[in-house]
Amino acid sequence: MRLNSSIEEHFRLAPTQKAALKKLGVTTVGDLLYHFPVRYGDTSEMRTIASLVGGELAVVFGKISGLKMSKGFRTKIAMAEGWVEDDTGKIKAVWFNQPYLAKMTAEGALVRIEGKVSERKKNSELYFSNPKIEMVNKLPIGVGDSLFGADGDPSSRAKLTTGQERHTLYPVYPESRGITSNWLYHAVGKIFSAKGGSASSGKVESFLDTVKDPIPPDILEKYNLPGIKTALVWIHAPQKVADAAAARKRFAFEEVFLIQLEKQRAKKDWQKNPSFIIDHAEEHIKKFTSRFSFPLTSTQEHAIAAILADFKKNFAMSRLLEGDVGSGKTAVAAATAYAAVTTKPRNQNFGNLQIAYMCPTEILAKQHFDSFIQYFSHLPINIGLITSSGCRKFPSKIAPNGWTNISRNQLLKWVANGEIPILIGTHALIQKSVKFKNLAYVIIDEQHRFGTAQRQKLVRKDHIAPHLLSMTATPIPRTLALTIYGDLDLTLLDEMPPGRKPIITAVVKPEERNATYEKIRKELQDGRQAFVICPRIEEPDPDKEFALQVKSAKTEAKRLKEKVFPEFEIAVMHSKLKDSEKEKVMEQFKDGEIHILVSTSVVEVGVNVPNATVIVVESAERFGLAQLHQLRGRVIRSTYQAYCYVFAETKTAKTLDRLKALQTAKNGFELAEYDLKFRGAGELSGGKQWGISDMAMEALQNLKMVEAARLEAARLIALDETLSRHPLLAEHVKNRSAEIHFE
Numbered sequence: 001m002r003l004n005s006s007i008e009e010h011f012r013l014a015p016t017q018k019a020a021l022k023k024l025g026v027t028t029v030g031d032l033l034y035h036f037p038v039r040y041g042d043t044s045e046m047r048t049i050a051s052l053v054g055g056e057l058a059v060v061f062g063k064i065s066g067l068k069m070s071k072g073f074r075t076k077i078a079m080a081e082g083w084v085e086d087d088t089g090k091i092k093a094v095w096f097n098q099p100y101l102a103k104m105t106a107e108g109a110l111v112r113i114e115g116k117v118s119e120r121k122k123n124s125e126l127y128f129s130n131p132k133i134e135m136v137n138k139l140p141i142g143v144g145d146s147l148f149g150a151d152g153d154p155s156s157r158a159k160l161t162t163g164q165e166r167h168t169l170y171p172v173y174p175e176s177r178g179i180t181s182n183w184l185y186h187a188v189g190k191i192f193s194a195k196g197g198s199a200s201s202g203k204v205e206s207f208l209d210t211v212k213d214p215i216p217p218d219i220l221e222k223y224n225l226p227g228i229k230t231a232l233v234w235i236h237a238p239q240k241v242a243d244a245a246a247a248r249k250r251f252a253f254e255e256v257f258l259i260q261l262e263k264q265r266a267k268k269d270w271q272k273n274p275s276f277i278i279d280h281a282e283e284h285i286k287k288f289t290s291r292f293s294f295p296l297t298s299t300q301e302h303a304i305a306a307i308l309a310d311f312k313k314n315f316a317m318s319r320l321l322e323g324d325v326g327s328g329k330t331a332v333a334a335a336t337a338y339a340a341v342t343t344k345p346r347n348q349n350f351g352n353l354q355i356a357y358m359c360p361t362e363i364l365a366k367q368h369f370d371s372f373i374q375y376f377s378h379l380p381i382n383i384g385l386i387t388s389s390g391c392r393k394f395p396s397k398i399a400p401n402g403w404t405n406i407s408r409n410q411l412l413k414w415v416a417n418g419e420i421p422i423l424i425g426t427h428a429l430i431q432k433s434v435k436f437k438n439l440a441y442v443i444i445d446e447q448h449r450f451g452t453a454q455r456q457k458l459v460r461k462d463h464i465a466p467h468l469l470s471m472t473a474t475p476i477p478r479t480l481a482l483t484i485y486g487d488l489d490l491t492l493l494d495e496m497p498p499g500r501k502p503i504i505t506a507v508v509k510p511e512e513r514n515a516t517y518e519k520i521r522k523e524l525q526d527g528r529q530a531f532v533i534c535p536r537i538e539e540p541d542p543d544k545e546f547a548l549q550v551k552s553a554k555t556e557a558k559r560l561k562e563k564v565f566p567e568f569e570i571a572v573m574h575s576k577l578k579d580s581e582k583e584k585v586m587e588q589f590k591d592g593e594i595h596i597l598v599s600t601s602v603v604e605v606g607v608n609v610p611n612a613t614v615i616v617v618e619s620a621e622r623f624g625l626a627q628l629h630q631l632r633g634r635v636i637r638s639t640y641q642a643y644c645y646v647f648a649e650t651k652t653a654k655t656l657d658r659l660k661a662l663q664t665a666k667n668g669f670e671l672a673e674y675d676l677k678f679r680g681a682g683e684l685s686g687g688k689q690w691g692i693s694d695m696a697m698e699a700l701q702n703l704k705m706v707e708a709a710r711l712e713a714a715r716l717i718a719l720d721e722t723l724s725r726h727p728l729l730a731e732h733v734k735n736r737s738a739e740i741h742f743e
Helices: 015-024 029-033 181-193 217-222 228-236 241-271 282-289 298-311 329-341 362-376 408-416 452-456 478-484 510-525 553-564 579-590 625-635 653-664 668-679 694-699 703-719 727-739
Strands: 039-042 057-071 078-086 089-096 110-119 126-129 132-135 169-172 195-198 204-206 318-323 354-358 383-387 390-394 404-406 422-425 439-445 467-472 489-493 504-508 529-533 570-573 596-599 612-617 643-647
Touching: 029 181, 057 089, 132 181, 169 181, 181 228, 228 241, 241 318, 241 478, 241 694, 241 703, 241 727, 282 298, 282 329, 298 318, 298 329, 298 467, 298 489, 318 329, 329 354, 329 362, 329 439, 329 467, 362 383, 362 390, 362 422, 362 579, 383 408, 390 408, 478 489, 478 668, 478 703, 504 510, 504 653, 510 529, 510 612, 510 643, 529 553, 529 625, 553 570, 553 596, 570 579, 612 625, 625 643, 625 653, 625 668, 643 653, 653 668
Parallel strands: 089 126, 318 467, 318 489, 354 422, 354 439, 383 422, 439 467, 504 643, 529 596, 529 612, 570 596, 612 643
Antiparallel strands: 039 169, 057 078, 057 110, 078 089, 110 126, 110 132, 195 204, 383 390, 390 404
16 A cells, blocks of 8 residues: 555445545545544444434444335425444434435444434424434544554554543544445544565564654754654644644645745745846835825835845735725835936946836726826926836826827837836736846736746746735735745735725615615715725626525616615626726716715726715625725725625625624735635635635634744755655655645
8 A cells, every 4th residue: 555546446336426425535545544533423422212302313233123215295205214222222313314224324333423402392302313324334432542552553543642531532534425424433543553565674564664754853852843754643643632733734734835945945936037226216116206295105215125125135025905995006016116216327438227017907007007197297207107008108298298109019129129218018028029138026916826837928038037025915814824825025005095094894784774875875965975885797687596685786776776766877787898998987987976985896996986975885785805905996096984784685694703703803914814714714715716625724713833844944945955855855846746736
């Protein structure tokens, strides 16, 4: 038996079991060993049948008999029923809509039953209703007996612990139709008892003895982590809860450590590229920023200083600037861009270094083009815009204070010969047809998947690479940022510009809707504007059984115009509109011709309308907290008081409590931490997207663990960049890199 050997080599599998295991991601012996329990039951807490009480959740072990298929007397619902018996008595078990269980379970089989104990009103008879049923090899003895046993086998649980305590914990695994937790439980037991071949001493060693630990011994010792053999036994067959916790800690550290190794190696590779040295006097930057219509915050000044310090190094910068919506990331980008474009290329006393500013959408690219014109209009600097719908250049020869449309070929020609130092656009910026003369600085806005592969496209043939600044307004917990962006230096903007009032957020129940509309009407009458966000573009197909019955932008716009706000101009925007149509609607909204813009979440990122002070989010429970936070950021672009009304269609306490976090969290960072802590790591936005396991996501609640993994990874890569002295670790990193997908 080997870690990479197929499950099918060692287990007889029916087609349904093969499909179920594949769905669970289990195709090899190693996959099975790393398919960890989600929780643990305790046989010491099992009940005897005689002690059961109606209404409680209980676990009983016993022999099943009298199984048969039947139908409900009145409902005619197909079901299976039978009796479970132990030494103290017997109880009936009923499975509604699951008649097949009567055929699947053998008469007289030993079973574990877990579920709610119900009670009939007529005769107070107790019975299990739809309990979970698992077949077991033997019944627990007394207060519990490990199903793995303690039979003296070298690989048995007892050999890895001290004392002869009885083992009462049993693992509960993630299941899939066709594979039960019980099957997985015994499959792992079979692997534990397998032999691994002859050891050098001539003795036959257990399979677990052949599993090599990828984590270096000094790191295990430093952080008091169990070795691989002990950890595998402790996580699958713990003697006590502390064993399982120690094992989970070890495997969580291992996963984060492997990710950090990959990211630190990518960072090291990037820093091998020489870059343009941009050495600007601080007073020149201050003179430029003094023209801004607002004073810089202390965190903006710190961010600018950190970037300028990176510019002076002889290798390419790679930095993540994370800041709330409205915290002033664009101003930081402009100030540092000024330092780049007012620096001469190496060994030249003429021309400019160039910058590329990449945006996720055309609307945002055009918005930043307008912003940079305001920042740089007093300087003799050309600014270009490239999108799929056309190209622009500032200044225009005809109108020096404005821009003009130009052909794509002409723009590319001017970029290639260095006449356009600042080029703003969408992903078209990194296409092969776009060639820069002296690209020194690349700014990436909300491009979460701009990773190592895309970055390498920016490196010139002479290996000179531009400095890279990645910016995001997506609230990310610090631990997650340190992990998924482990190859970037992190700078936070956690301070809002002076004069900005905290947004007033209210979670609105259905019965409070009309009163809220009156508050919105007052804002509109005072000259302000409003966004209304809906989850869908159009009404769902009524013939589709599982279609989400939530508000649609088109229908809601019509309803608001006819029944709620007939006196105001209302327009609709969504992703199916042509770019030219979106731009027209946004221009009308910016100019105040439209009072209410009903939209999907297409306005989530970057749209800037300072006069809009109200945002309504319909069916808010359909959005994640991070997305809701970004949406409300659309209305904190001015010194006016802003309002966010979160309309919830549900009244469930859990959903309302989650939405109320929007009212209590001071900023996006705090909200992200709330999401991680209270919603659970598995639900955190992005976890599944990045390919990080739930166990590693749990680890992200532990800042010390993440920082330790990052520190050890950086230290190891500094000493052994290719991991040639750690071949097993190199193999694990390679395998892990294939699973995670940050780009």
